[in-house]
Amino acid sequence: MSKESTYSRRAFLKASGAFVMLASIPYSLKAMYVDVDKLTVVPKQALSITVSINKKSYSVPADTRTTLLDLLREELHLTGAKKGCDHGQCGACTVHVDGERVLSCLTLSAMIQGKEVTTIEGLADGEKLHPMQQAFIECDGFQCGYCTPGQIMSAVACVKEGHTGSVAEIKEFMSGNLCRCGAYNGIVQSIQKVANA
Amino acid sequence: MEFLNTIDKKVKEGRVEGVDKVTGKGKFAAEYTVENVCYAVLVGANIPAGKITSFNLDQAKQVSGVLDILTHLHRPEVPGFATEELIKSSRFGLPIFHTDQVYFKGQPIALVIADTLEDATYSASLVEVQYAATPFRVDFDAARETVGLTEAGKERGAMAAWANAPHTVEEEYNIKSQVHNPMEMHATIAQWTANDRLVLHDKNQGVNNVQNVFANLLKIPKENIEVFSEFVGGGFGSGLRVWPHALAAILGAKQVNRPVKLMLTRPQMFAGTGYRPASWQKIKIGADASGKFQGIFHQAKNATSLYENFNDGITRVTRLIYDFENLKAEAAIVPLNLSAPTWMRGPGDCTGDFAIESAIDELSYKLGIDPVELRLKNLAIATNPETKLPWSTNFLNECVMQGAERINWSERKSQPGQLVDGDWSTGYGMAVGAWNAGRGNASAAIKMERDGTITVQTAMTDIGTGTGTGMVNIAHDTTGIPKEKIKIELGHSSLPPAPSQGGSNGLSSVSGAVVAVSLALKLKLAEFAASQNEIYKTAKEEEILLSENGLSFQKNNQHFISYADIWSKNGLTMVEVEASSGPGTERQKYSFCSSAAHFCKLKVNTKTGKVKLERMICIADGGKIVNDQAAANQMSGAAVGGIGMTLMEEQQIDTRLGGLIADDLAGYHFAVNADAPIIEVGFIGKPDPNINPTGAKGLGEVGIIGTAPAIANAIYNAIGKRFRDLPITPDKILLG
Numbered sequence: 001m002s003k004e005s006t007y008s009r010r011a012f013l014k015a016s017g018a019f020v021m022l023a024s025i026p027y028s029l030k031a032m033y034v035d036v037d038k039l040t041v042v043p044k045q046a047l048s049i050t051v052s053i054n055k056k057s058y059s060v061p062a063d064t065r066t067t068l069l070d071l072l073r074e075e076l077h078l079t080g081a082k083k084g085c086d087h088g089q090c091g092a093c094t095v096h097v098d099g100e101r102v103l104s105c106l107t108l109s110a111m112i113q114g115k116e117v118t119t120i121e122g123l124a125d126g127e128k129l130h131p132m133q134q135a136f137i138e139c140d141g142f143q144c145g146y147c148t149p150g151q152i153m154s155a156v157a158c159v160k161e162g163h164t165g166s167v168a169e170i171k172e173f174m175s176g177n178l179c180r181c182g183a184y185n186g187i188v189q190s191i192q193k194v195a196n197a
Numbered sequence: 198m199e200f201l202n203t204i205d206k207k208v209k210e211g212r213v214e215g216v217d218k219v220t221g222k223g224k225f226a227a228e229y230t231v232e233n234v235c236y237a238v239l240v241g242a243n244i245p246a247g248k249i250t251s252f253n254l255d256q257a258k259q260v261s262g263v264l265d266i267l268t269h270l271h272r273p274e275v276p277g278f279a280t281e282e283l284i285k286s287s288r289f290g291l292p293i294f295h296t297d298q299v300y301f302k303g304q305p306i307a308l309v310i311a312d313t314l315e316d317a318t319y320s321a322s323l324v325e326v327q328y329a330a331t332p333f334r335v336d337f338d339a340a341r342e343t344v345g346l347t348e349a350g351k352e353r354g355a356m357a358a359w360a361n362a363p364h365t366v367e368e369e370y371n372i373k374s375q376v377h378n379p380m381e382m383h384a385t386i387a388q389w390t391a392n393d394r395l396v397l398h399d400k401n402q403g404v405n406n407v408q409n410v411f412a413n414l415l416k417i418p419k420e421n422i423e424v425f426s427e428f429v430g431g432g433f434g435s436g437l438r439v440w441p442h443a444l445a446a447i448l449g450a451k452q453v454n455r456p457v458k459l460m461l462t463r464p465q466m467f468a469g470t471g472y473r474p475a476s477w478q479k480i481k482i483g484a485d486a487s488g489k490f491q492g493i494f495h496q497a498k499n500a501t502s503l504y505e506n507f508n509d510g511i512t513r514v515t516r517l518i519y520d521f522e523n524l525k526a527e528a529a530i531v532p533l534n535l536s537a538p539t540w541m542r543g544p545g546d547c548t549g550d551f552a553i554e555s556a557i558d559e560l561s562y563k564l565g566i567d568p569v570e571l572r573l574k575n576l577a578i579a580t581n582p583e584t585k586l587p588w589s590t591n592f593l594n595e596c597v598m599q600g601a602e603r604i605n606w607s608e609r610k611s612q613p614g615q616l617v618d619g620d621w622s623t624g625y626g627m628a629v630g631a632w633n634a635g636r637g638n639a640s641a642a643i644k645m646e647r648d649g650t651i652t653v654q655t656a657m658t659d660i661g662t663g664t665g666t667g668m669v670n671i672a673h674d675t676t677g678i679p680k681e682k683i684k685i686e687l688g689h690s691s692l693p694p695a696p697s698q699g700g701s702n703g704l705s706s707v708s709g710a711v712v713a714v715s716l717a718l719k720l721k722l723a724e725f726a727a728s729q730n731e732i733y734k735t736a737k738e739e740e741i742l743l744s745e746n747g748l749s750f751q752k753n754n755q756h757f758i759s760y761a762d763i764w765s766k767n768g769l770t771m772v773e774v775e776a777s778s779g780p781g782t783e784r785q786k787y788s789f790c791s792s793a794a795h796f797c798k799l800k801v802n803t804k805t806g807k808v809k810l811e812r813m814i815c816i817a818d819g820g821k822i823v824n825d826q827a828a829a830n831q832m833s834g835a836a837v838g839g840i841g842m843t844l845m846e847e848q849q850i851d852t853r854l855g856g857l858i859a860d861d862l863a864g865y866h867f868a869v870n871a872d873a874p875i876i877e878v879g880f881i882g883k884p885d886p887n888i889n890p891t892g893a894k895g896l897g898e899v900g901i902i903g904t905a906p907a908i909a910n911a912i913y914n915a916i917g918k919r920f921r922d923l924p925i926t927p928d929k930i931l932l933g
Contacts, residue, residue: 041259041323044316065315074314079228080221082430084380085463089862092380120221133219137211140826143834144661145218146381146430152219167875175869178862180380180431181661182837183830184870 051112053078054122062109069093069104072119080120080149084178091177094150095119101157120149123156131197132156135190143181151177155191164195212666212827213685214428214659223428226400227384227460234386235264237449237459238317239442240307240324241468242299245534245855246333249297249306253325257309260323262316264453267308269294273451275444277414287414290505290537293441294448299328300504301536302856303468308445310453333534336852337475337500338371346496346527349512351583354523359492362483366559370552371922373847374475374500376467376865377541381430383470384460387446393417398425399443402436403697404656404690410439411447424690429660433838434540435470436660437699442469467860471539472848474500474509478552488566490575492523497549501530502537509538510545514902515553517790518593518631520577534855540699542838543898546632547905554628554906555921558913567611568910569601572629572794581788589787589887590894592818593629596794599879600627600816604796613917621800623811624915630902634789634820634885634894635702638779640693641710643672643718645772647764649745651676652684653714657695657707659687662897663827667704668711670823671891675715677743693775701791701895704823705888709778712890717774722748725763725772730756783887793817793899795836795907801915806927808844808912813904814877820894821884832900833876839904841867847924 045064050057053076062071069086072078072095081104084092088106095104096118123130132155135141142148154177158164163173170191171184179187217223242249254266265271277287278295293305307324311317334340386398395417401407404424412419429436446459461469481494497511512526543550561568578594580587600606609625610616616623641655653672659665665685673680686692696706719741726733732750733741742749747759763769798812815836822828845866849858859865884892905923913919918933 041256042319044261063313063315065319070314073228077230078221079224082225082380083227083382083460085862087463087861087863089463090380120219124220129216129219136219137215140211140830142218142661143663143827143830144380144429144431145214145223146225146379148218149221168871171871171873175871178380178867178869179834180378180433180838180867181830182834182868182873184837184873185833185875186830187870188875 047110049109049113051115051117053117054119064110066109067105068095068107068109068112068117071109072104078119078121082146082149084147090147091154092147092150094153094177096153096157101154120153123152130156131194132190135193136186139186139189139193141183141186141190143183147177147179151179151187155187158191159195164191212663213669214665225381225428225430226398226426227386227458229386229398229425231386231388231456234456234458235310235312235453236314236317237308237310237446237457238321239305239445239459239461239465240309240321241303241465242306243302243326244299244328244330245302245335247299247328247330249299249326250329251327252307257320257323260311260316260320262312263320264310264312266310266324267294267445267449267452268306269297273448275414275448276416289410289414289439291441293444300502301468301534303465303536305441305445305469308449310449310457333855335534335850335855337531337533340533341477341498341531344498344529344531346498346529349526349528350516352525354492356492356494356523356525358523359483362491363486364560364563365481365483366556366563367481368479368556368559368921370478370480370555372476372548372551373923375473375541375842375846376848377433377435377471378466378862378865378867379431379433379435382461382463382466383435383440383442384458385443385446386456386458387450388456389450394421395447396423400429400436401426401439402429402432402658402660402699404658404688405694406697407439408690414444422690425688426658427688429658429688432660432699433542434544434699437697438471438539440470463862464860467848467857467865468536471537471541473541473544473548474507474538476509476511476548478511478549480552480556482556482560484560484564488564488571488574490519490521492521493553494525495549495553496527498529498531500533500535500538502535503532505537506530507538509548511549514546514549514631516583517581517633518577518629519575520582521575542835543632543901546630546898546902547842550628550630550902551905551909551923554903555909558626558906558910559919568627569597569606572597584788586786586788589789590818590820590883590885591790591792592881592883593631593792593794595881596792596816596818597629600794600796600814603816603877603879604798604812604814606796609914613914616915620802620804622803622915623798623800624911624913625796625798626907626909626911626914627794627796628903628906628910629792629794630899631790631792632701632898632902634705634791634888635700636709636780636889637696637702637706638777639695639706639710640775640777641707641714642693642773642775643714645718647761649678649760650682650684651678651718652686653711654686654692655695655707655710656690656692657687657703658698660698662698662703662831663824664698664703664707666827667823668707671708671711672715675712676718679745682745701897701899703895704893705895708823708891708893709889710776713776713778714774717776718772719743721772721774722763725767726758729758729762729766732756787887789885789888789894791817791819791894791896791899793903795903797907797911799908799911799915801912801930803916806930808925808930810840810874810908812877813840813874815900816879816881817896817899818881819896819899820888821892822880822882823891823893828880828896829878831896832878835897835900836876836904837868837873839901840873840908842901843905843908843923843925845924845926
């Protein structure tokens with residue numbers, strides 16, 4: 001936080017202090033003071049969101065500032081989507097919204113009203129793993145596993161989008177999903193395996 | 198103790214925890230559901246040096262849902278920070294909330310706790326702080342001039358002995374600071390379950406270390422601190438220390454009397470959980486006409502913080518790899534107004550190896566000797582040059598030969614700039630690296646059920662290295678019990694103690710414990726079986742064979758007794774054994790190292806400065822490979838890390854305002870999928886008979902160490918430009 005903020009309460013108090021010394025506080029000034037407070041400290045607003053997540057319908061009150069990622073992780077305890085940067089720079093939070101890969105950290109909850117969200121928790125068919133999940137296990141497409149749900153959600157979309165023509169193409173279309181363990185060998189192999197199945 | 202993620206999936210292929218990781222079920226630190234949890238967000242100092250004079254929290258407190266705001270003026274007392282002496286002896290580094298001093302920009306100085314993450318984040322943005330700023334220094338290149346060097350390690354021979362060496366290289370090397378950036382940001386959920394009882398869900402590389410640190414700081418018994426770290430989203434060294442934010446969460450939980458969850462933001466990771474410090478090195482190397490090294494003078498300086506000293510041990514690798522008479526090494530640390538650096542994958546050795554392996558490559562051109570031949574001529578294959586002890590095993594020469602063959606080294610041109618195709622020039626490069634192979638004391642337990650299922654337990658974490666899977670393999674090999682019946686529990690402080698997972702010591706340490714406890718299980722079962730068959734009374738470990746259903750003597754099904762029988766006859770519910778294992782006198786007889794050779798083929802675009810890696814080959818001597826697939830993954834991943842270190846990673850510092858520039862993943866680049874070729878990995882695979890019962894030496898570090906010099910040497914071979922500073926970005930290639 002900067003030391004001096006143009007709209008800070010402190011600055012306002014200093015200015016208003018001069019008035020206070022001159023006369024007792026007029027009501028209008030008091031009212032203005034309250035208004036300024038309202039202006040600088042924004043009150044919380046919630047809205048009710050109805051959304052389908054992994055084919056289950058949810059109706060949840062959400063803070064207007066809440067991202068889809070935080071809604072999933074903190075409110076619904078669906079922690080499969082990971083927070084790796086919260087800025088859309090790493091891909092760990094990738095989920096599908098209406099069938100397309102989306103960065104849930106850059107998606108406000110308010111934007112998913114009425115949509116169909118699929119997270120890593122909804123990818124398997126009951127106990128039967130999705131072929132991409134199975135491929136990631138067989139090809140060892142991970143180490144620590146933190147970026148893995150995002151990698152898999154992107155990988156499923158990558159195959160669906162048809163970007164699996166070559167190793168170079170897979171690498172290009174999977175480069176929005178960072179893996180600091182560097183398990184890229186296995187990630188590429190997993191996608192090849194599913195694409196060629 | 199309840200395990201949310203007990204790893205018992207019966208997957209024949211892949212890792213034991215594979216299903217948990219690909220389905221999102223595995224719980225990382227911040228993902229546990231804790232009743233009544235609230236959220237904490239740290240506020241960082243906005244100046245690089247000075248004193249906090251006052252806080253204005255009025256606005257911040259007006260945000261709905263804010264429970265409290267901790268500062269050095271308002272927080273629970275940390276007994277371990279009561280005096281300056283205690284702070285120093287705690288070796289914790291930054292005495293968070295117990296000082297008004299600001300040592301670096303971003304230093305955590307307040308903690309906002311609120312009902313929701315959104316409330317806490319918003320409130321944190323409204324905290325106002327007044328400072329009395331003082332002068333600062335953050336420019337490593339300027340500051341290092343002012344710090345003198347002192348001797349590092351044992352000097353051998355004499356500088357004068359090679360003063361007239363016929364061939365020498367004398368150059369300086371500079372490497373910018375790099376940041377671990379594991380994909381999981383550091384996080385802690387702190388919960389006080391009584392006045393002196395603490396439960397932590399924490400991201401770290403060693404739960405026992407976390408216990409010890411907080412027992413010391415909070416002056417409560419270590420047993421009262423329970424640490425869960427079952428799934429750890431990468432570490433690379435950042436989890437070997439306990440950082441201030443974890444203590445902040447603990448203090449916050451105390452203050453508001455509720456469980457507190459604190460996950461660092463990505464920008465906070467850059468100034469809160471260590472980094473590989475910026476470094477300067479100077480190498481002078483001399484050789485005779487045959488290429489035999491006569492002497493090396495290695496000088497190194499690395500950055501550190503003002504509140505904590507950190508020496509990266511940069512010259513160590515020079516003392517380890519080659520056999521030569523005369524060595525002198527000097528080092529220094531340069532305190533700056535930055536957060537404290539720490540070990541980062543291949544600590545010290547990565548840095549030192551870039552310099553020494555670049556210098557040797559340069560020397561090879563001066564000598565007119567092939568770099569592969571020059572390595573083979575000088576490698577210290579028999580003896581550790583510093584300790585004079587024989588290496589227990591060292592197959593670095595074989596790594597070099599295999600790598601050369603695999604990349605078709607004979608196609609490399611001995612002079613640079615010979616393989617040109619339009620704007621692209623192709624080059625080949627190689628380098629070697631080595632790492633002292635360590636081993637610590639570790640314990641493990643086995644719990645066996647009536648149906649023959651065993652659970653192998655250790656406190657050691659698995660940060661992605663495949664420790665759990667390795668343990669299954671070792672327990673299977675030692676006992677004979679099928680892998681499907683072996684479960685693993687790890688990463689919890691109440692389990693048998695083990696060292697932190699770091700420095701390539703993890704598997705080396707825990708493997709001994711798993712072998713020991715597997716043998717203990719055999720003897721324990723034989724002891725019970727002896728009441729039914731006397732032959733088991735004197736049976737030796739190697740004579741006792743375990744199978745899915747029972748035990749046999751000497752060969753399968755001979756004197757067979759089923760587990761069910763033993764359980765019934767002895768009225769058992771569970772058989773439990775525990776054992777410890779650690780290094781012994783072998784360490785007085787031998788030196789131990791893991792090693793690797795890196796080879797790469799790349800193209801440089803002379804118009805754009807782009808470097809395109811075509812092949813990267815890494816051949817390692819890690820002793821016995823306990824799990825081929827995970828080990829290869831470990832090596833290739835380390836090489837990917839090395840590609841980032843060489844070509845892009847740089848923590849830029851704002852020397853004018855004293856802060857970090859671009860402290861996020863858009864500003865700080867490490868290798869993405871498209872930056873790396875498919876990495877080719879090979880292992881020598883010969884067990885080390887002395888290091889531990891399995892013969893595995895550890896691989897975490899050697900996969901990265903030689904990567905940077907191999908790439909830099911290939912760039913020289915491609916275009917004839919020598920880069921001695923990292924990272925080698927396109928602008929440098931075009932201007933160089």
